[in-house]
Amino acid sequence: MAYHVVIGSARPGDHGPLLAALGRRGIEARAFADGQATVEAARDRPPDLVVVDLHLGGLHGVDVARMLDGYRTAVLVDEDDAGLGDLRRLGLDVLVRPQGGADGLAEDLETRVKGASRMLEDLGRLEDVASLRGHLLDLVGGDEDKLVRTVLEDPDTHLLSAAYVKRWRVEEEWLRCRTAGRPLAVLRIGLHGGGPEIVRRHGAQALRDIELRLAGLLLSELDGSDLPAREGSGRFVVLMPDTAPEAAARRAFVVQRELAELEFEGRQGPLRAGVCMGLAASPDPHLESAADFLGRAEEALRAAERLGTGRVCLWKGVEELREEDYRGAGGEA
Numbered sequence: 001m002a003y004h005v006v007i008g009s010a011r012p013g014d015h016g017p018l019l020a021a022l023g024r025r026g027i028e029a030r031a032f033a034d035g036q037a038t039v040e041a042a043r044d045r046p047p048d049l050v051v052v053d054l055h056l057g058g059l060h061g062v063d064v065a066r067m068l069d070g071y072r073t074a075v076l077v078d079e080d081d082a083g084l085g086d087l088r089r090l091g092l093d094v095l096v097r098p099q100g101g102a103d104g105l106a107e108d109l110e111t112r113v114k115g116a117s118r119m120l121e122d123l124g125r126l127e128d129v130a131s132l133r134g135h136l137l138d139l140v141g142g143d144e145d146k147l148v149r150t151v152l153e154d155p156d157t158h159l160l161s162a163a164y165v166k167r168w169r170v171e172e173e174w175l176r177c178r179t180a181g182r183p184l185a186v187l188r189i190g191l192h193g194g195g196p197e198i199v200r201r202h203g204a205q206a207l208r209d210i211e212l213r214l215a216g217l218l219l220s221e222l223d224g225s226d227l228p229a230r231e232g233s234g235r236f237v238v239l240m241p242d243t244a245p246e247a248a249a250r251r252a253f254v255v256q257r258e259l260a261e262l263e264f265e266g267r268q269g270p271l272r273a274g275v276c277m278g279l280a281a282s283p284d285p286h287l288e289s290a291a292d293f294l295g296r297a298e299e300a301l302r303a304a305e306r307l308g309t310g311r312v313c314l315w316k317g318v319e320e321l322r323e324e325d326y327r328g329a330g331g332e333a
Contacts, residue, residue: 009033098175190304206265
């Protein structure tokens with residue numbers, strides 16, 4: 001599959017060097033120094049991604065992004081540019097220019113472009129690529145990101161699929177954390193005793209009821225930017241962009257406490273469900289990759305499981321967290 005990117009930037013390094021670096025990664029790219037030319041090029045031949053630097057001739061980069069509403073567009077900024085929060089509040093997808101020059105930027109763009117495109121390719125294997133892709137895009141108003149989020153979900157809980165969160169979004173957010181210095185947390189959750197044991201002792205319906213209620217708690221109690229997914233029987237993972245470990249721990253304890261107060265009907269009568277949680281947070285000098293990041297959260301979860309139900313552990317040794325340390329000024333976690 002041929003990947004196609006349009007770049008709008010007045011910086012010389014975003015033309016020849018970046019085009020060459022993208023070409024080595026199998027991505028065709030066209031670069032324009034003028035804002036209006038960037039808009040016309042994207043409309044003439046819709047690309048997989050439009051990258052717009054704030055430094056452009058003619059139209060401002062934000063104006064170009066707004067004119068290309070409906071296209072997959074990222075606004076490219078420097079780490080020290082003022083107003084990053086304002087750009088995000090405008091609903092713009094902000095890409096902080098990474099270190100490493102043209103090669104570093106090409107690597108980030110490759111992750112964005114090929115990640116979404118490969119998912120759409122996988123969907124295409126179900127039937128004819130063009131007809132299925134076109135039909136699904138029509139259902140979500142042409143928004144490819146929305147297509148990925150709505151189609152690639154867990155059918156039982158309607159959370160995001162773990163494959164999508166772990167394979168694509170963790171890598172994307174890890175790159176943003178590393179290049180922009182933004183905090184990032186990931187929470188792994190396991191039902192006490194495990195899904196198979198709950199089925200053996202209490203029945204499959206009991207496990208389904210517990211997972212559905214836990215999924216509902218994750219959606220209602222977490223931050224709107226958090227990405228919860230079901231990993232498997234009795235297992236969940238939550239990616240928390242722009243979240244410090246203290247805030248992540250507070251959310252974890254709220255979900256844990258709410259679930260502990262619920263009663264479910266099992267094969268042998270009423271039962272209560274408990275969870276163990278493992279948390280990893282970054283920036284952390286000991287973490288070297290997105291896979292390492294997920295692995296540390298898994299280590300923390302195993303440590304919590306060894307301590308018993310209702311425990312939350314942070315990978316940093318591993319240490320157990322206490323809920324009272326994460327209560328707000330009003331006494332609530």
